[in-house]
Amino acid sequence: MSGRSAVPGVQGVALRARAAGHRRPWTRHLLGYALVAPLVLLMVGVIGYPLLNTVLLSFQDQGVVGSNSTYVGFENYGRALGDGEFWAAIGRSGIWLVGNLVVQTVIAFVTALVIGGNGRWARASRTWTLFPWVIPTVAVAVIWQWLSNSNYGVVPKAASAVGIDGLGSPFGDSALAMPALILMNSWHWFPLGAVVIYGAMRTIPGEIYEAARVDGANAWRTFWRITFPLLQPVLFALGLVGSLWSFNIVDSIYLVTKGGPADATTTAPVFIYNKAFNEFQASDAAAVSVVTIILLAALAFFYIRVARPKEDQ
Amino acid sequence: MTTALRWHRVPRLLAMAALTVMVLGPLYWITMSAFKDREEILRSTPTIFPEHPTLENFRELFTATDYPSYLTNSFIVALLTAFFTMLVSFAAAYGLYRLRIPGGNKVAGLILVAYMIPGTLLLVPLYQVFAKVQLVDTRNALVIVNVAFTAPFCTWLLRGFFFAIPRDIDEAAAVDGAGPVRMMFRIVLPLLRPGLSTVGVYAFVFSWTEFVFASQLLVSDDLKTLPIGLSAIMGQYTVNWGLLMAGTVCTVIPAIVPFLFAGRYFVGGLTAGAVK
Numbered sequence: 122m123s124g125r126s127a128v129p130g131v132q133g134v135a136l137r138a139r140a141a142g143h144r145r146p147w148t149r150h151l152l153g154y155a156l157v158a159p160l161v162l163l164m165v166g167v168i169g170y171p172l173l174n175t176v177l178l179s180f181q182d183q184g185v186v187g188s189n190s191t192y193v194g195f196e197n198y199g200r201a202l203g204d205g206e207f208w209a210a211i212g213r214s215g216i217w218l219v220g221n222l223v224v225q226t227v228i229a230f231v232t233a234l235v236i237g238g239n240g241r242w243a244r245a246s247r248t249w250t251l252f253p254w255v256i257p258t259v260a261v262a263v264i265w266q267w268l269s270n271s272n273y274g275v276v277p278k279a280a281s282a283v284g285i286d287g288l289g290s291p292f293g294d295s296a297l298a299m300p301a302l303i304l305m306n307s308w309h310w311f312p313l314g315a316v317v318i319y320g321a322m323r324t325i326p327g328e329i330y331e332a333a334r335v336d337g338a339n340a341w342r343t344f345w346r347i348t349f350p351l352l353q354p355v356l357f358a359l360g361l362v363g364s365l366w367s368f369n370i371v372d373s374i375y376l377v378t379k380g381g382p383a384d385a386t387t388t389a390p391v392f393i394y395n396k397a398f399n400e401f402q403a404s405d406a407a408a409v410s411v412v413t414i415i416l417l418a419a420l421a422f423f424y425i426r427v428a429r430p431k432e433d434q
Numbered sequence: 435m436t437t438a439l440r441w442h443r444v445p446r447l448l449a450m451a452a453l454t455v456m457v458l459g460p461l462y463w464i465t466m467s468a469f470k471d472r473e474e475i476l477r478s479t480p481t482i483f484p485e486h487p488t489l490e491n492f493r494e495l496f497t498a499t500d501y502p503s504y505l506t507n508s509f510i511v512a513l514l515t516a517f518f519t520m521l522v523s524f525a526a527a528y529g530l531y532r533l534r535i536p537g538g539n540k541v542a543g544l545i546l547v548a549y550m551i552p553g554t555l556l557l558v559p560l561y562q563v564f565a566k567v568q569l570v571d572t573r574n575a576l577v578i579v580n581v582a583f584t585a586p587f588c589t590w591l592l593r594g595f596f597f598a599i600p601r602d603i604d605e606a607a608a609v610d611g612a613g614p615v616r617m618m619f620r621i622v623l624p625l626l627r628p629g630l631s632t633v634g635v636y637a638f639v640f641s642w643t644e645f646v647f648a649s650q651l652l653v654s655d656d657l658k659t660l661p662i663g664l665s666a667i668m669g670q671y672t673v674n675w676g677l678l679m680a681g682t683v684c685t686v687i688p689a690i691v692p693f694l695f696a697g698r699y700f701v702g703g704l705t706a707g708a709v710k
Contacts, residue, residue: 152614153535160526160585161541164548167560167582172551174559235449246453248694253457255693256686257643259661263668263682264460267467267675273476275463308456369552372645376665390554397558398650410555417552 178407185401197408207409209384210392211416213299214368217388220303221367222360228307229314237319254312262376265305266292292377295385302386306373314359321355322348353430361424368417389413468679475676491680501681503656504663511573511659512641515580519637520630522581523588528618530589531596545586553583554646561650571653579651580641588633595629628699635696642689660685
């Protein structure tokens with residue numbers, strides 16, 4: 122940037138008109154398309170084409186991924202829809218989704234309120250709060266397995282210090298594995314929601330709070346009558362994107378339990394992953410993927426119809 | 435009066451203390467564990483701070499395991515991913531939000547859809563595509579996948595940064611005879627540095643943590659990245675927690691350090707993106 126960019130107003134307008142007049146727009150458009158092309162090609166090649174291929178594959182009888190196959194019609198779909206294990210996995214995905222959504226939203230809200238303070242520590246917290254989100258999932262998995270280790274973990278030890286003895290590692294217990302994984306995954310993901318909610322809260326004008334204070338509203342009332350309703354659009358978007366992202370998580374689950382013990386943590390994406398790469402039934406995995414995408418799209422559509430904020434511009 | 439005011443602050447202070455323990459506590463604990471020797475780490479009454487801090491775990495990690503190779507691979511893949519994501523998303527955002535090509539809105543809409551598509555569900559066909567073009571078991575395959583999944587979101591993230599640059603600058607430069615290409619590199623690119631660093635850090639971190647694609651697209655041991663390698667170490671050395679903690683600390687630090695430098699823009703960029 123140099124002084125050259127400073128053009129006086131009126132003269133600038135006149136020159137601008139002339140410059141725009143003799144510039145041939147198609148070269149400009151050509152440049153624009155050339156710039157967008159790499160992104161579009163990547164999206165088509167890595168997302169679009171495989172998506173189409175999933176559909177094609179679901180009508181074939183491929184075993185090991187990439188091997189030869191023939192057309193079998195709706196056979197795979199029949200098997201997928203009649204598979205009790207698949208529906209059980211969908212059910213667990215529902216628990217996973219709702220559990221993560223509730224836990225993360227509550228923690229993110231409290232965090233957003235706390236990191237918005239003016240103190241030095243509060244300001245620093247806006248950076249370190251994001252650490253759990255930034256660190257790799259494999260590290261999250263190791264950290265929580267170490268903290269909850271039944272022999273040496275600090276959490277069972279702290280629990281026994283306050284009188285709760287014999288706490289084993291929750292990840293090995295089929296009843297506790299799912300809630301424990303939801304908590305672990307929420308630790309990994311809540312910072313994103315917290316920062317987004319914090320950012321949205323800052324856009325609410327201070328005068329509104331001032332007016333509420335003058336009217337004698339307490340903090341609780343102010344939160345439910347002002348903050349919460351004004352955050353609706355952001356919460357709506359966060360709920361949609363966050364839910365889709367949580368639904369699709371494989372790494373948090375797979376790295377800790379591989380879907381076990383006894384399938385207790387096999388959600389739909391883990392089920393698909395196992396089917397394709399451990400049971401070598403690529404076509405079945407594809408059919409299950411298509412059914413899952415359709416269910417997910419229906420759910421997203423329903424959510425948008427029901428939860429979309431009313432006064433949407 | 436003052437006491438009343440202080441009481442008012444108690445819930446907030448408690449919540450802040452809880453947040454601090456919840457976020458920084460586990461990170462503190464693994465760091466301390468990494469510096470403990472074999473006896474101390476398994477002691478029945480854990481020590482808050484290592485009595486005899488040792489680097490033995492780190493020495494073993496870098497000499498007796500394949501960790502150095504995993505670390506190198508992760509760095510190569512993450513740096514390439516960050517570089518190409520910055521390139522692709524900057525170019526696309528310039529075309530979409532600055533040159534405003536006809537049909538740009540449709541592409542912008544597709545971008546939003548793309549970042550909601552479940553990546554895992556595409557794993558099977560994607561593996562086939564890469565097998566067809568002989569890219570399975572190469573780092574390039576992983577870079578391509580990572581860029582494809584980060585670039586759409588990053589293009590969208592750059593939108594806010596582009597809108598913050600006044601259009602008058604373009605027009606003034608056009609008057610001076612600068613063509614769109616020159617304008618892009620000389621004028622817009624320098625102003626977009628905060629946006630690009632946000633995008634770079636996001637792509638680096640995404641690639642650093644990516645597990646699902648890396649687990650299937652990379653087969654050879656000498657190509658494996660950290661998420662795969664560390665989980666393999668976890669399987670092999672289940673009892674050697676000190677070693678595992680050293681590995682975890684070394685895996686966490688490269689994700690946190692770039693974030694500390696660009697974090698300010700990062701938080702700003704994400705919140706700006708969310709509010710719009």
